[in-house]
Amino acid sequence: MKKIDKERLLLGIAAPVLAIVVAFLVTALVLAATGKEPFSAFGIMFDYGLKSDSQVYILNKATTYYLAGLAVAVGFRMNLFNIGVDGQYRLAAFFAAAVGGALTLPGALQIPLIILTAMIVGAMWAGIAGVLKVTRGVSEVVSTIMLNAIATAVIGYLLQQGRLGHLDEAGTKISTKPLPESSHFFEFPTTPSPVWGFIVVAVVAGVAYWFTLSRTRFGFDLRTVGQSGSAAEASGVDVKKMVITSMLISGAVAGLIGMPTLLNDSYEYSGDFPVGIGFTGIAIALLGRNHPVGIALGALLWGFLERGTGKLEFEGYDKEIVGVIQGVIVLCVVIAYEVVRRFGLKRQQSKVGAELAAQAARNNDQQEVSA
Amino acid sequence: MRRVSKITAACTVTAALALTASACGESSTESSGSDKGKMKIGMAYDVGGRGDNSFNDSAARGLDKAKSEFGAETKELTAKTGETPADREQRLESLAEGGYNPVVAVGFAYKDAVDKIAAKYPKVNFGLVDSVASAKNVDSIVFTEEQGSYLAGVAAALKSKDGQVGFIGGVDLPLIKKFAAGFQQGVKDTNPKAKVQIQYLSTGSDLSGFGSPDKGSYAAKGMLDKGADVIFAAAGGSGAGSIEAVAGKKGAWSIGVDSDQALDPSLAKYKDTIMTSVVKNVDGGVYDLVKSVKDGKPLAGTQTYTLAKDGVSLTTTGDHLKDIQAKLDEAKKKIADGTIKVKTTT
Numbered sequence: 085m086k087k088i089d090k091e092r093l094l095l096g097i098a099a100p101v102l103a104i105v106v107a108f109l110v111t112a113l114v115l116a117a118t119g120k121e122p123f124s125a126f127g128i129m130f131d132y133g134l135k136s137d138s139q140v141y142i143l144n145k146a147t148t149y150y151l152a153g154l155a156v157a158v159g160f161r162m163n164l165f166n167i168g169v170d171g172q173y174r175l176a177a178f179f180a181a182a183v184g185g186a187l188t189l190p191g192a193l194q195i196p197l198i199i200l201t202a203m204i205v206g207a208m209w210a211g212i213a214g215v216l217k218v219t220r221g222v223s224e225v226v227s228t229i230m231l232n233a234i235a236t237a238v239i240g241y242l243l244q245q246g247r248l249g250h251l252d253e254a255g256t257k258i259s260t261k262p263l264p265e266s267s268h269f270f271e272f273p274t275t276p277s278p279v280w281g282f283i284v285v286a287v288v289a290g291v292a293y294w295f296t297l298s299r300t301r302f303g304f305d306l307r308t309v310g311q312s313g314s315a316a317e318a319s320g321v322d323v324k325k326m327v328i329t330s331m332l333i334s335g336a337v338a339g340l341i342g343m344p345t346l347l348n349d350s351y352e353y354s355g356d357f358p359v360g361i362g363f364t365g366i367a368i369a370l371l372g373r374n375h376p377v378g379i380a381l382g383a384l385l386w387g388f389l390e391r392g393t394g395k396l397e398f399e400g401y402d403k404e405i406v407g408v409i410q411g412v413i414v415l416c417v418v419i420a421y422e423v424v425r426r427f428g429l430k431r432q433q434s435k436v437g438a439e440l441a442a443q444a445a446r447n448n449d450q451q452e453v454s455a
Numbered sequence: 456m457r458r459v460s461k462i463t464a465a466c467t468v469t470a471a472l473a474l475t476a477s478a479c480g481e482s483s484t485e486s487s488g489s490d491k492g493k494m495k496i497g498m499a500y501d502v503g504g505r506g507d508n509s510f511n512d513s514a515a516r517g518l519d520k521a522k523s524e525f526g527a528e529t530k531e532l533t534a535k536t537g538e539t540p541a542d543r544e545q546r547l548e549s550l551a552e553g554g555y556n557p558v559v560a561v562g563f564a565y566k567d568a569v570d571k572i573a574a575k576y577p578k579v580n581f582g583l584v585d586s587v588a589s590a591k592n593v594d595s596i597v598f599t600e601e602q603g604s605y606l607a608g609v610a611a612a613l614k615s616k617d618g619q620v621g622f623i624g625g626v627d628l629p630l631i632k633k634f635a636a637g638f639q640q641g642v643k644d645t646n647p648k649a650k651v652q653i654q655y656l657s658t659g660s661d662l663s664g665f666g667s668p669d670k671g672s673y674a675a676k677g678m679l680d681k682g683a684d685v686i687f688a689a690a691g692g693s694g695a696g697s698i699e700a701v702a703g704k705k706g707a708w709s710i711g712v713d714s715d716q717a718l719d720p721s722l723a724k725y726k727d728t729i730m731t732s733v734v735k736n737v738d739g740g741v742y743d744l745v746k747s748v749k750d751g752k753p754l755a756g757t758q759t760y761t762l763a764k765d766g767v768s769l770t771t772t773g774d775h776l777k778d779i780q781a782k783l784d785e786a787k788k789k790i791a792d793g794t795i796k797v798k799t800t801t
Contacts, residue, residue: 146542174660240627240658245800254587255799256563256595256630350540355628355660356564360537394542397532398549 092428099424100371103416104385109404120401128399138274138391145387146380147344148358151172152365153372153379154293155337160374161297162330164309164389167339168213168228171235176206177342178239178260179453181353182248182432183345185261195347199285202339202346203339209235210335214328225332232362243355248353261355269347280348288335294376306318306330327443337451338362373421384388494527496745498553501562502662504533509691509713510737513585514561517741525749530555534564536662543568551555551576557594557748559741560584563630569593580753582744583739585630587757594747594754596740600630601637602790602799603767604687607710608641608651610731610769611785612682613683614708618649621678622699623671625664625690626657629800633687634712634733636801641786644795649723652678653801656693667721679707687731688712695722704726710777715773731769731776736760763791766789 112122132138152169161164180202187194213231216222243249249258271278297303308316309326317323342353346422350357368386372378393406485663490634498518505515515531522529522778530553532546543560547568556579560569563586573590575582580592587595605673611620622638624631654674656664666765671693675686679700687710688697694712701709702725711732716722722729740760747754760766769776769783789795 141541141545145539148539236661237658239660244627245629252566252586253630254563254566254585254595255633256586256597256628257566258629270730344540350567355539357660358537358539359660364537367468390542394545395550398530403533403535 095424095428096373099420100373100381100417102424103371103413103420106416106420107409107413110416111409115401122211125399125401125405126397128395129287129382129389132395133388133392136274140274140279141276141391142384142387143283144280144344144348145390146383146437147280147286148287148341148361149157149364149368149383149386149401150286150343150380151289151337151340151344152212152364153383154289154366154376155334155341156362156365157302157372157374157379158293158330158337160308160369161310162326163313164227164327164330166210166213166228166334166338167211167225167366168231168336169365170360171228171232172209172335172338173205173341173362174239174357174359175235176202176339177346177357178243178248178353179205180339180342181215181260181263181346182242185250185262186267186269187351188264191268194264195269195289197349198263199340199343202343203336204339206339207332207336209421210331211328214331216271217331218324218327243353251422257354259352262352263294263346268345268351269343271348282344282348285340285343289340290376290380293337301331340364369409370414371397371417385413469593473536482539494525494745495552495553495555496521496527496529497553497558498529498531498557499543499550499560499565500531500533501564502534502536503665503691505531507692508719511561513714513735513737514559514741517738517745518559520738521742521745521749525743525745530792534562540567544571545768546592547572547581548575549582551579553647555608556580557582557744557753558566559744561737562586563755564699577639579743579757582741584740591755592753594744595757596737596738596744597757597763598631598735598740598766599759599797600733600735600767601640601799602762603735603769604634604637604689605641605644605795605797606762606769606783606786607639607687607733608643609645609709609783610641610776610779611687611708611769612642612645612649613640613782615646615649615683615685616706617682617684618646619652619682619684620649621652621675621683621686623674623678623686623688623690624653624655625693626662627658631655631689632801633799634687636798638687639801640798645729645782645786654681656690664693665691667693668699671696672700675709677723679704685710686706687733689733695719696728698725701725711770715772717770726773729773729775731771734768734770736766736768739766761791763786 115122115125155169156166180198183201184198209231213224213227217224218228243258245251248260250261270281305321305326306379309321309323313323333423345358368382368389389406389409396405397403462529472799497672500511501512505511518529543565547558547560551572558579559582561584565583566586566588569581569588573593577592582594582596584596618643622635624635635653642649642651656670656674671688671690675697678686684707686697686701688694689712698709701707709728710730716732717726717729744754
């Protein structure tokens with residue numbers, strides 16, 4: 085039993101490692117094709133990416149990415165493809181920023197209120213897709229991607245002067261009213277720059293994710309539905325309820341994605357609030373195999389790549405190279421998982437076959453002896 | 456087997472720890488020495504960067520001019536889509552730390568980052584295009600887009616035969632609304648009976664309206680069908696679509712933006728229908744800052760590049776404005792002496 089686990093673990097690690105190695109090889113080829121020496125580029129990236137201020141940057145970035153990965157992974161475990169994480173977190177962050185800017189309560193009250201607003205808005209927005217799927221059979225892929233566009237339009241409509249927008253003195257930047265000082269989230273006073281306190285929330289979310297999925301009945305039901313809806317239904321799981329619940333949870337976690345930026349960095353929602361993190365989350369959930377630790381590693385890797393390539397641009401390399409590496413990693417991951425899965429399956433089959441053959445031979449021997 | 460993997464694990468962990476520990480102490484920004492001799496100019500572009508045929512390119516022209524004139528060393532970094540304020544801060548910081556002075560941030564999205572980093576590096580001079588920063592060592596370079604657009608509105612009203620003109624904005628950002636407001640006022644002041652159709656191609660954080668010629672083309676066609684015969688597109692790359700659509704209707708004029716679009720090689724086919732372009736002298740703003748730093752008297756505070764100072768202007772390529780130049784000059788004079796106040800919001 086234990087031995088099989090170890091082998092599974094090895095195979096599990098083999099896929100992402102293989103993917104990353106292949107991705108770096110492909111990137112090296114691309115760099116070479118652009119006439120640059122690839123290995124010094126990797127040298128720059130690693131050297132720079134491990135400096136203390138880079139570590140802080142990577143941790144802060146990874147906090148956001150980790151939450152994005154979790155939000156997507158909740159859906160994935162249920163076989164739901166929530167592409168709408170992107171719209172969910174933006175809408176959630178927008179309303180949370182608007183609520184936070186409008187109130188001036190003590191931080192102990194206001195910060196939870198802001199976070200709660202974000203989670204509820206995110207959950208509601210994702211819930212729409214869940215309800216549509218359950219009542220009308222609309223694929224969540226279609227509905228969530230449409231809801232992304234609608235979220236953009238809703239924010240665009242509300243983020244105007246005279247509505248929830250607030251024009252700066254130069255008259256060029258529009259944002260929600262900045263959060264009062266009291267609602268700034270705590271930071272770890274590391275040097276040279278602080279680590280965002282929201283990393284604690286991300287860790288808690290990760291633990292909660294792990295606990296819910298692997299240690300509760302709900303998590304068991306969720307995974308069962310993910311593996312086979314009809315089998316789950318037959319064993320008494322209310323699949324419709326599970327779809328809606330998991331969409332709500334996925335949306336609520338998505339609501340957290342914007343919070344590190346909002347509460348630890350920008351303190352307002354403006355037109356330049358980061359977009360597209362929902363899609364990054366998909367890549368990271370894939371990379372981390374929906375496992376809470378795997379997602380964390382994926383998020384850190386993503387942060388590292390972005391940090392490292394920022395330096396590459398400074399050193400005269402093309403800034404697009406990070407996109408190439410990231411894209412190739414995702415592609416390689418998907419392929420590597422399939423390759424490793426097939427390899428594992430084959431290995432298992434041949435092993436079982438060998439064992440069966442051995443058993444059969446033994447039986448034959450015994451029969452001969454007894455005869 | 457089990458033993459080996461345990462040892463491997465132990466080694467890996469130790470190595471990882473050692474790596475982290477050794478890295479913890481050293482910051483990437485500690486090991487830089489700036490040589491005083493040569494001037495080093497750092498540029499942080501907005502999304503699109505050099506080569507966008509628009510706003511960033513205009514800043515790049517200013518940089519190129521300063522570079523060739525002062526023999527300066529330059530470093531250009533570009534924003535990516537979907538980045539956080541922290542990314543912009545780090546971009547400026549890496550330039551400031553690398554000994555670049557001045558450091559110019561192109562685009563209002565850099566405002567907060569400039570506020571933070573300029574305070575951290577009081578000895579470095581910063582430039583901020585299109586927004587106003589609070590720190591003392593920042594030269595805030597802003598333009599009166601509404602004044603240039605007002606003149607475009609005057610020209611449009613005078614050239615339109617049926618009094619119907621259109622405005623296409625890329626994204627409904629406050630900056631683009633300044634263009635719309637000035638244009639509308641210019642049209643109405645010249646011909647009170649004229650009708651202005653205003654349309655934006657995308658909203659909020661969806662910046663696709665700046666890069667979709669197809670959207671520009673559809674919007675322009677819609678306006679032309681409703682009777683418009685002059686269309687001003689302040690929509691970045693989408694403007695090309697509008698200009699193309701306008702060229703398809705006989706007697707209709709288009710007005711370009713940011714750079715002289717009648718000189719744009721990719722639009723050469725339509726240059727006879729481009730009446731004029733509203734241009735912002737971003738290159739001048741950038742050049743002025745670099746020169747002031749070179750001269751040891753760095754600009755700081757807010758520099759407003761107005762119509763009176765040719766910070767914004769109309770281009771005259773093709774001489775399509777000749778017949779109405781007198782009226783334009785009159786309007787320009789009135790704006791300069793304050794008789795006409797141009798609104799910045801519609």
